[in-house]
Amino acid sequence: MTHQDGEQITPYEPSSGTAIPTNHTVRMRTNFFYQVFRFIVINIKMIIIIWRSH
Amino acid sequence: MGRIVILGGGVSGHTAASFCRKWTGKQHEVVVITPNSKWNWIPSNIWVGVGRMTTEQVTFELAPIYKKQGIGYIQAKAVSLNPEGNDQGGKPFVTYEFTSPDKAGQIGTLEYDYLINATGPKLNFEATEGLGPDHGHSVSVCTPQHAVHASEELSKVIEKMKAGQRQKILIGTGHSASTCQGAAFEYIFNVEHELRVAGVREMADLTWISNEYYLGDFGIAGLHLRKGGYVTSSKIFAESLFAERGVRWILRAGVYKLEPGKVHYETLDGEKLTEDFDFAMLIPSFSGVGLKAFAKDGSDITDTIFAPNGFLKVDGDYTKKPFEEWKASDWPKTYQNPIYKNLFAVGIAFAPPHAISKPMQSKNGTVISPAPPRTGMPSAMIGKAVARTVTNMLNGKIDQPSGGHSMAEMGAACVASTGAGILSGSAVAMTVFPIVPDYQKYPGVGRSLNYTFGEVGLAGHWIKHILHYLFLYKAKFKPGWFFIPE
């Protein structure tokens, strides 16, 4: 599946080193209620960065 | 009366102009010289490129906005600077060529007390044979017009898939030294998302091609974040997203030529390989916009003021040195030209001292690694910082800029869309602090692990969507615009 400088690597092979998200992680990415919570968390983190950088 | 002239009404120039106007009294003049009649919120061009937004949604007319705000506006492109005036004496001045339909091609000059160069990048499609939508074989999302064309081409490819034809989609960087990997990253995942929405995902082979050494480098030497009890690199983070979404990747690739349906690239091993495509969106290399500079006696001093890549030299340390000797302190702090103290450069227009990612060279000597990006937030913050300096100097409050606005001291928040949709969309929301890693201050990873984070999800899409409206609101100088941070 992947091709890095001529080398072929398959993500699901132990040697690939690619972290594959679990189905749960993928589902949570569009879970409305969890994302409302993440929205608040991300905004706080971004405001801190903005505040530190200005 | 003093006059501040700003070249370029993009992200950094518009920000600089707005704060120069806010912080100088009415006795001083603020003038923007920029070739476009419209302001463009460039990050949303990605959504124009997949047909989710129209050009009208990402642009607005500049003339009425500047008129309302009391900012002078000349629709023209600057062609040269005379930072010492000319042999008849007088003040420094800029020469420009009108681009407005009524005066197109006519030449004008304007004297200045302070000049802020915010001309951004020249999209250097010519540096790669066959690249680009105008004379080449690939599409682009760098301008709204390019993005509309990209969306039309994408629709054709989707139609072919619906008719049962398998299609190869190639997205990434179109030159061995391109930057702006973030925009290509957003585009490939937005395309992937749209293919799923259209029900043709299984008919497409999506491939990422890039000059990055590893996925997730983004031209900022990647980043490290805390995840699940580990400090992990953006390589793992990015690879996992590519694997999840079924996107194949080709890295360490210096694209040097495109033919219809075929891209030629060189690898770090010096091998010359090709990749076929039915649809390609490849980001060109960036250079300065080609401004010239002349001394009082008319002699050409372009090479003194501008770096070889055409960006304006400021207070960075431009001494050539190996990667191991790069320091955070090499990065400019005041953005003032070392020779002409009333000349500044902001956003992409200032010459970076060197790359951020470790430079790599192929066996044939081709540099295959990203140039340093200057994304929206730092570009605008630098624009605002320089506006503060210039207005303070003009008002006689200071003689010298105070500094403190190095990209090695400021952080950036970035939201990279990976698909649009109020309930089905997603984006990578991330922050880095500082933008340029400082390995002395933060040994090992170069950045603060407390302030560097990233995650993918619908919340990121909501933020990106809100930012679209927020920044357009701010750029139009609607009430309270100055409370909205850069």
Ligand SMILES: Cc1cc2nc3c(=O)[nH]c(=O)nc-3n(C[C@H](O)[C@H](O)[C@H](O)COP(=O)(O)OP(=O)(O)OC[C@H]3O[C@@H](n4cnc5c(N)ncnc54)[C@H](O)[C@@H]3O)c2cc1C
């Ligand atoms: C497709 C795309 C998506 C992006 N997405 C993001 C994102 O999500 N987040 C983010 O932070 N950044 C993003 N960026 C990067 C961001 O757009 C840039 O960092 C930012 O625009 C840089 O600001 P600037 O003012 O230096 O240049 P620009 O915004 O490009 O402005 C330069 C201005 O100068 C004008 N100009 C050119 N030549 C001349 C001349 N000779 N004389 C006078 N004026 C001239 C141009 O017309 C333009 O108006 C994206 C970039 C692209 C291409």
